Amino acid sequence: MRRQLAVVLVSATALGLLTAVVSTAARPDRDPVRLSATPERVEVVGLPCLPTAFQAGMTNAGSADLYADLELTPSGPVTLDRRIVSSWLPAWDPDHTVNTRVGVTVPRDAAPGSYDVRLTTPEGKGLTVPVEVLPLPTKGAGDNQALGEQAAASSTHANFEVCGAVDGNTDSEEWDTLTGWNDGTSRVFPDTYDVALAGPTTVARVETWTLDSTRYPAARYGLRDFDVQVRVGGAWQTVHEVRGSTAGRVTSTFAPVTADAVRIVGLASNSADYSRLVEVQVFTG
Numbered sequence: 001m002r003r004q005l006a007v008v009l010v011s012a013t014a015l016g017l018l019t020a021v022v023s024t025a026a027r028p029d030r031d032p033v034r035l036s037a038t039p040e041r042v043e044v045v046g047l048p049c050l051p052t053a054f055q056a057g058m059t060n061a062g063s064a065d066l067y068a069d070l071e072l073t074p075s076g077p078v079t080l081d082r083r084i085v086s087s088w089l090p091a092w093d094p095d096h097t098v099n100t101r102v103g104v105t106v107p108r109d110a111a112p113g114s115y116d117v118r119l120t121t122p123e124g125k126g127l128t129v130p131v132e133v134l135p136l137p138t139k140g141a142g143d144n145q146a147l148g149e150q151a152a153a154s155s156t157h158a159n160f161e162v163c164g165a166v167d168g169n170t171d172s173e174e175w176d177t178l179t180g181w182n183d184g185t186s187r188v189f190p191d192t193y194d195v196a197l198a199g200p201t202t203v204a205r206v207e208t209w210t211l212d213s214t215r216y217p218a219a220r221y222g223l224r225d226f227d228v229q230v231r232v233g234g235a236w237q238t239v240h241e242v243r244g245s246t247a248g249r250v251t252s253t254f255a256p257v258t259a260d261a262v263r264i265v266g267l268a269s270n271s272a273d274y275s276r277l278v279e280v281q282v283f284t285g
């Protein structure tokens, strides 16, 4: 009897092991990829130069290296700068998330509301990233006409975004967060930075914010000599010449003119190497 019990126990143990093995074989972790989005939801405005992005994350939670694909599908007016992400995902321990930046934009006439981006793997994993389209900021008298409008530059340093100087942030202390523009041609001038307005606009004042932080004061790193120009009928006109500046913020006021773009022409900087702008603001008065 005792011996029989022992046999039963051994069998049960063997059965348990067997069950575990069968279980693994019957339900292999065929898709150990975990999806994530950082931030988990995004807000976007229909202006060309107010970029919004999230990080699409893929984590290999399994024990074998694998190659993973991720498909991104936007709804409504939402446009993405990539629709497929493919990545080699080694089976790191501890798990390591591979993030890929996904730019999110909507056209200027997009209806405000709630949309989303659907992330899916070929094996059926899915994640939804809510996208809230916000109303356009008002651009009446007194508002900054350049905010979020399309910027273009003669060159842009690799570590900067051309949209950085129209993102609404004038704080030089945040220079390293892509809120500024830095040209890409060291010790070569002039450099130009243009903002195309939404349409013909009465322009009478431009505020030029060059780099002026505790660590990088304008007197050593800011724009020294520059022209402020406006585009009228396809031609650029100089409305203010600034020379010998050591200020972080320069106000240019001039007779009101109907223009569809504004340009800062960097002629020299206090550091002699680059033109640096933190923000360019355009006002009707």
Ligand SMILES: [Ca+2]
Residues within 6 Å of the ligand: 164, 165, 166, 167, 168, 169, 170, 171, 179, 180, 278, 279
């Ligand atoms: Ca800025």
